[in-house]
Amino acid sequence: MKKVAGMLSGSSSTDVFSSDNDPDFVGEALPFAVKLYESLLGSIPEHAGLRLRTGSLYIMYANAFVQTPADMTPRREGETKEYLLARAKNLYLRGRDILFLGLEKRNPLIRKQLKERKYREAMAPFKKEDVSLLYWTAVGWVAAFAVNPFDMTLGQTLPQTAALMARVSELDPGFNQGALHVFYVNYYGSLPDYMGGDAAKAREHFAKAQAVAGTKDTSALMALATTVCVNEQNAEEFKKLLRQVLEFDPDKNPENRLVNILNQRKARWFLAHIDDFFIELERP
Secondary structure (H helix, E strand, O other): OHHHHHHHOOHHHHHHHHOOOOHHHHHHHHHHHHHHHHHHHHHOOOOHHHHHHHHHHHHHHHHHHHHHHHHOOOOOOHHHHHHHHHHHHHHHHHHHHHHHHHHHHHOOOHHHHHHOOOHHHHHOOOOHHHHHHHHHHHHHHHHHHHOOOOOHHHHOOHHHHHHHHHHHHHHOOOOOOOHHHHHHHHHHHHOOHHHOOOHHHHHHHHHHHHHHHOOOOOHHHHHHHHHHHHHOOOHHHHHHHHHHHHHOOHHHOHHHHHHHHHHHHHHHHHHHOHHHOOOOOOOO
16 A cells, blocks of 8 residues: 555656646546545555645645636626635645644644744744645645635634745745745735735746746746736736736646646636726727
8 A cells, every 4th residue: 555655646646637738637537536545545644745645636626626617607606606615615625634734743733833823933843855745735725715715714824824835935945846936926916915915025926936937837927917917907917917828838848738728728718707807998
């Protein structure tokens, strides 16, 4: 079982999904794969690589195949939209909780320390080999709040997620080819000012993400367009960024093919529904 777990938690297993050019095929396959991973994890809970892969796949699936369809559901279908968002939140938290158990194995006091705002003490035991675990735990945590920003109980825990990401930034600033900077574009770009939102910081991280992975990944373009541009009601920049997403060749970087195809799908939808996001648009 440990040999199988090692194989499934290796990078090649992720590449099978991330390099695919058919999002719907991957979306149908992922639930079975995730439950298979979770079943194995139940038998060998000490396997760190399998825990990371199981929790992160829950979060990836929730984002690409539950929240994205929810965001693209027309407002007139309110019940369907609400159901999908609630389901996405549940899956995000499920992934986060699986990963948080991994953090507790590294630091048994982390839950108590985070609640007491002893962030430096909570993060001190984590080293560079723990970066992926910290990153995905924070991503699932923040994403769960993002789909339901009226959940103030969850919102009050956001400083804890910031502590996790700050440690990632300390240990590996260039983590996963700019993924950390894309996270911060979404984080600073989507939160209101009183919760730490900051358009200027979002743009700083956008520039860094583009410098690192602008020729490989369209995620930073999508992030800036759908957060800062919408908040600032900058329709021209919004359209410019999404057109750049559509002009990108997904085959140019096979390891990110799936996410770039998904981003193009979202970009088409956002451009087709631009009136839903901007109060006034200049018409020819």
